[in-house]
Amino acid sequence: MRNPFPNIFKPLDLGFIRLPNRIVMGSMHTGLEEAKGGIDRLAAFYALRARQGVGLIITGGVAPNITGWLKPLGMTLNTRWKVHKHRKIVDAVHREGGRICMQILHAGRYGFHPFVMAPSAIKSPISPFKPFSMPEWYIRKTIRDFGRAAFLAKKAGYDGVEVMGSEGYLLNQFMAPHTNKRKDKWGGSLENRMRLSLEIVREIRRRTGEDFLIIFRISLIDLVREGSVWYEIVALAQALENAGVHILNSGIGWHESRVPTIASMVPEGAFVPLTKRLKEVVNIPVVATNRINYPEQAEGLLQRGEADLVSMARPFLADPGWVSKSSKGNTDSINPCIACNQTCLDRIFKGQVAGCMVNPQACMETVRVIRPTAYPMKIAVVGAGMAGMVFSATAASRGHDVTLYEKKGELGGQFNLAGKIPGKENYFQTIEYYTQRMKESGVHLKLSEEFDVIKAHNEGYHAIVVATGVRPRIPDIKGIQLPHVMDYVQAIDHPDKIGQRVAIIGAGGIGFDVALLLSEQQVPAVDRHRAYCDFWGIDLNVKTPGGLIEPRKTLSSRQVFLLQRSKGKMGAKLGKTTGWIHRLTLRKRGVQMIAGVEYSRIRSDGLEVIIKGEKRLLEVDHIVLCAGQEPTHVVPSNLRDLPIPVHIIGGAKDASGLDAERAIHEGFELGRNI
Ligand code: NAP
Numbered sequence: 001m002r003n004p005f006p007n008i009f010k011p012l013d014l015g016f017i018r019l020p021n022r023i024v025m026g027s028m029h030t031g032l033e034e035a036k037g038g039i040d041r042l043a044a045f046y047a048l049r050a051r052q053g054v055g056l057i058i059t060g061g062v063a064p065n066i067t068g069w070l071k072p073l074g075m076t077l078n079t080r081w082k083v084h085k086h087r088k089i090v091d092a093v094h095r096e097g098g099r100i101c102m103q104i105l106h107a108g109r110y111g112f113h114p115f116v117m118a119p120s121a122i123k124s125p126i127s128p129f130k131p132f133s134m135p136e137w138y139i140r141k142t143i144r145d146f147g148r149a150a151f152l153a154k155k156a157g158y159d160g161v162e163v164m165g166s167e168g169y170l171l172n173q174f175m176a177p178h179t180n181k182r183k184d185k186w187g188g189s190l191e192n193r194m195r196l197s198l199e200i201v202r203e204i205r206r207r208t209g210e211d212f213l214i215i216f217r218i219s220l221i222d223l224v225r226e227g228s229v230w231y232e233i234v235a236l237a238q239a240l241e242n243a244g245v246h247i248l249n250s251g252i253g254w255h256e257s258r259v260p261t262i263a264s265m266v267p268e269g270a271f272v273p274l275t276k277r278l279k280e281v282v283n284i285p286v287v288a289t290n291r292i293n294y295p296e297q298a299e300g301l302l303q304r305g306e307a308d309l310v311s312m313a314r315p316f317l318a319d320p321g322w323v324s325k326s327s328k329g330n331t332d333s334i335n336p337c338i339a340c341n342q343t344c345l346d347r348i349f350k351g352q353v354a355g356c357m358v359n360p361q362a363c364m365e366t367v368r369v370i371r372p373t374a375y376p377m378k379i380a381v382v383g384a385g386m387a388g389m390v391f392s393a394t395a396a397s398r399g400h401d402v403t404l405y406e407k408k409g410e411l412g413g414q415f416n417l418a419g420k421i422p423g424k425e426n427y428f429q430t431i432e433y434y435t436q437r438m439k440e441s442g443v444h445l446k447l448s449e450e451f452d453v454i455k456a457h458n459e460g461y462h463a464i465v466v467a468t469g470v471r472p473r474i475p476d477i478k479g480i481q482l483p484h485v486m487d488y489v490q491a492i493d494h495p496d497k498i499g500q501r502v503a504i505i506g507a508g509g510i511g512f513d514v515a516l517l518l519s520e521q522q523v524p525a526v527d528r529h530r531a532y533c534d535f536w537g538i539d540l541n542v543k544t545p546g547g548l549i550e551p552r553k554t555l556s557s558r559q560v561f562l563l564q565r566s567k568g569k570m571g572a573k574l575g576k577t578t579g580w581i582h583r584l585t586l587r588k589r590g591v592q593m594i595a596g597v598e599y600s601r602i603r604s605d606g607l608e609v610i611i612k613g614e615k616r617l618l619e620v621d622h623i624v625l626c627a628g629q630e631p632t633h634v635v636p637s638n639l640r641d642l643p644i645p646v647h648i649i650g651g652a653k654d655a656s657g658l659d660a661e662r663a664i665h666e667g668f669e670l671g672r673n674i
Helices: 038-051 080-095 136-156 170-175 190-208 230-243 272-281 295-303 314-318 322-327 345-349 386-397 427-440 453-459 488-493 509-519 525-536 576-588 637-641 660-673
Strands: 023-025 056-062 100-104 160-165 213-221 247-252 286-288 309-312 378-382 401-406 444-447 463-466 470-472 485-487 501-505 559-563 592-594 597-603 606-611 614-618 622-625 629-631 646-648
Touching: 038 056, 038 080, 080 100, 080 136, 100 136, 100 213, 136 160, 136 190, 160 170, 160 190, 170 190, 190 213, 190 230, 213 230, 213 272, 230 247, 230 272, 247 272, 247 309, 272 286, 295 309, 309 314, 345 576, 378 386, 378 453, 386 401, 386 427, 386 660, 485 488, 488 509, 488 622, 501 509, 501 606, 509 559, 509 576, 576 592
Parallel strands: 023 056, 023 309, 056 100, 100 160, 160 213, 213 247, 247 286, 286 309, 378 401, 378 463, 401 444, 463 646, 485 622, 501 559, 501 622, 559 592
Antiparallel strands: 470 629, 597 606, 606 614
16 A cells, blocks of 8 residues: 655654654653653553654653752753663663653753752743852853763663753753843853853763764744844754754744643644744754644645654654554544643643543553453443543443443534634544544444433343533523523534623633633634734744734624633633633633622623622623533433443533543543443
8 A cells, every 4th residue: 555644654864863754752741750650651651652653752851950850859860870760761662663862951940949040040930939040160060961961861772862942941041032141151142142052962962972863952933022033043053953963853932931832722733834944944854843733734744845854742642553543544543632731731730640631541551451351241321422432432442342322413522512612623533533433343323312221121231331421500590591591502502693792601611612712703714824823923934032023903803701700810720731821812802801700680681790899780692601510310310220230420420520531531441440
C-alpha cells in the first residue's frame, strides 16, 4: 500500500543520528518525574510511544541545578548518582527502537521556590517568589551546570538534549528586555542578551562532542511587552546554528502571556507561519509546534516546506499510537486531543500527576492495564453518553458481550452539546473515536430504544450498567415556567432562537460555554486565523516587541448578562489554564459578568434581581438556565430489584461535580474491572 503520508515518514539523517520519521513528541512535564515510583511509570509511558513509532521523544524539563527548579525537589541532573534513574528511561525507549533527548530547563523567575534567580530582580506574575538577580559568577556556574547536565545525559544514554530557550524560562528571560535590565555584559545590547544561550550551547558542545544531538527551543514570539522582535530572533537563531545547534524547535508565547497559544480556541497550526519564516533564515532543520493534531495537517505543512519536523505533546497523551496508526492510514482510529487541558496541564499546575481526559490510561500505563476477562458476561448498558460508551468499548474489548441502549438517536450525550461551543468542535471526534472502538470490539448498538425491566429479563443479561447521565437543574425561581426561559440544552441546540438581550443564570463551565456561544461573532472558517490574531492583538510579523499589537475591539452583538449567586471571582472553578481565557474573552466582548446576584423573579419583560442590596430589572428577551445538573432517572426503580448486579456510573450516580473526565474515567474503570 502507498504510504498516505510520505512527508511524515521521510527519514531525517543528521549523519550521526537518523530519525525514521518527522514526528517529535514534545516535552511535557507529567509529574511522574517527582512521584514515588514515578520513574518506572515514566519509562513505560515513553517506551509505549517509542514502540508505536514516534520519531524522537523529548523528556519533560530537567533542571541543571537547584536554582533552576520549577518547584522544590524538581527533577535535576547535576550529579553522577542521578544518572541511573535516567538510564532506566533511556533504556526502556532504546529497547523499543526509539530515540530520546533530555530537555534541560532552568525555570529562572518562573520557579516556585525561594531560591529563584533571574537576570534581574523582577517578580513574574505567575510565581509568588521574587527572584534574585543572578550574579556574574553564578551565570558562569549556570553555563557549566548546563554543560554538566548534558554530559551526564550523554552518560545516561540519551541521544541528545533540548535546551529550553523559550516560554519565558531563564534563557528567554535573558534574551528579552522585558525581564533583562542588566547593565553588564549579560544585558543591554542584543549581543549581550544572547550571550547566555550561546555560551551554554558552546559549553554543551564542548562537554558532549560532535555526535550528540543539540536542539534549542527558541521563542519565535514572546507575546509579552518588551519581548524580542523578529530581527533579534533571527540573529539568535543564526548564532545558535553557528554555535553547533542541530535542530531549532519553535517556542510560542511566555507562560505569563495573556494570549492563549495552545487552548482549544486557538486555530489549528496558528503559529506555523513563524516556523516557516525561521526555516527561510537558517540551514538546520526546524520544528513546528502548537495546535497540530492530525496527520493530514502535519503532512500538509511538511509538504509545503513550512517545517522539517512536527512536534506534538498532548496528542501523545490522548493516543500513544498516533504514529503507527498514521503509518497504516488508520487516521479514523486516532483518539484526538481536544485541547481541554483539564487533566494534563491543569493537574500539573495543581502539583498532581498528569493524565488525559479522553485517554484514562495516559501516565497510568503500568497501573490501568486492560486484561481479557476470564468470565465473559452478557451486559446491558443504558445510556450512550461518554460514560456508557467508554464502558462499553472497554468491557467489550475484554471479551464481554455488551449491548448499549440509547433512547435518543445519537451517541455521545453531553459531548454533542460541547461540540457546538466555538473552539470545541473536535469533541465530536472523541465521540467518533469511541464509536469506532465500540464497533471494533463488537458492541451491539440499540439506538432510539428505551431499556426496560422486561428486556432485562428476556435477554438474560448478567449485569446492567446505568449511565443515563444528567439533566439540567431547574432552579426554584418565581416565573421559571414563562416561555422565554430555556435550559442550556435548548440554548445550545438553538442559539438562533435567542433574542438580542439574554441573561444566563449560573456561571459554571456550562454558563461560560453558553455565554461564549451567544456572544460570538460568526467568522467564516477562512478568516478564523486572522480574527484570532486581531482579537488577541498578535503581530505574526513580530515587528513590534513580543509580537503584540493593539487588539481589535470585537463586541458581542447580543447584550449578555452572565450571573452567579456566589460572591467573588466569576467561574472560580474553571480550569487554571483556560478559565482566564474564558473570562478575558467575555470581558473583551462586553459580556456583563455579575457575581453576588439574588434572583427575585422572572417577569415577561426580564429578570428581576438584587445586586448589592439593590433591586434591578435586567430587561432581556431570554433567560438561559445553566444552574448545574441533576441525575436523570429514566431507569425504572424496580431494576434494582433484579437478581443481577446493577452498576451506576457517571452523572446518573452523582451529578454534583460531574464533568467529562469523571464520566469517562468511571466508565473506563468499571469496564476494566467488571
Ligand atoms: P457547575 O460548574 O456546577 O455550575 C453551576 C452553576 O449554577 C454555578 O455557577 C452555580 O453558582 C449555579 N447554581 C447552582 N445551583 C443553582 C440554583 N439552584 N439556582 C441558581 N443558580 C444555581 O455546573 P455546570 O456549569 O453545569 O457544569 C457541569 C460540569 O461540567 C462542571 O464540572 C464543569 O466544570 C464542567 N464543564 C466545564 C467546562 C469548562 O471548564 N470550560 C465547560 C462545560 C462544563 P451559584 O450557586 O454561585 O449561583
